[in-house]
Amino acid sequence: MSSLQPEELVTAHYKTGKYIGEIVEDRGSAYLVKILAVLSHPQQGDLHNPGQTENVFFHQRKALSHNEKANISKSSLKPFEGEVPSYMDSLKTALQKRKEKLQEDNEFNQKARAQLEDLEQQYFG
Template identity: 50%
Template structure:
């Protein structure tokens, strides 16, 4: 069956297209390519916001509508969901450790909480 890679909010996911409606495609999440960024999506990397959001990745088999134009065919082996989640979170954590600023510190606190929530 065809697989796609598509962005949702600030994350990127590998999934299976389930249905198309107009310019949207419903995908079932199979793996995480890029973990969502932490904080306020409207003020990226800013800590001076009313609420610094903890952003979780979409769950395995969760279904989400994405713009069809952004759902690109995915070639290759689809990784295990849990392994892909750990890898994506590790990449984000490494990037944040290199930030060495207030945003990085706040986001790293969220990452620690997410690791516990995800049982990683």
């Protein structure tokens, strides 16, 4: 993966989200990546106990912000080709797709949808 260079566009998996970003600098085992768009919104809930709602801390996870920089391991990056969508449009689409994956009516999905709806208010007012 060390063939990637600063200013190159990449898809980046970071925690449970997926982003389009631009490499800012090589930091050894990771690259510093500037976030340009959201491909997949982070999952909600306790990642160590997926699908669980009892006796766990149910985390709310925001997407990385537009132009936010994150250290992302080199193994989590792939070259990106194509048109980079606007950050806000991509965030809206990624949030909607994440909500659609939570259609089954159970306690976990209800809590996850509630977190996503709260984030939607934070993101878009």
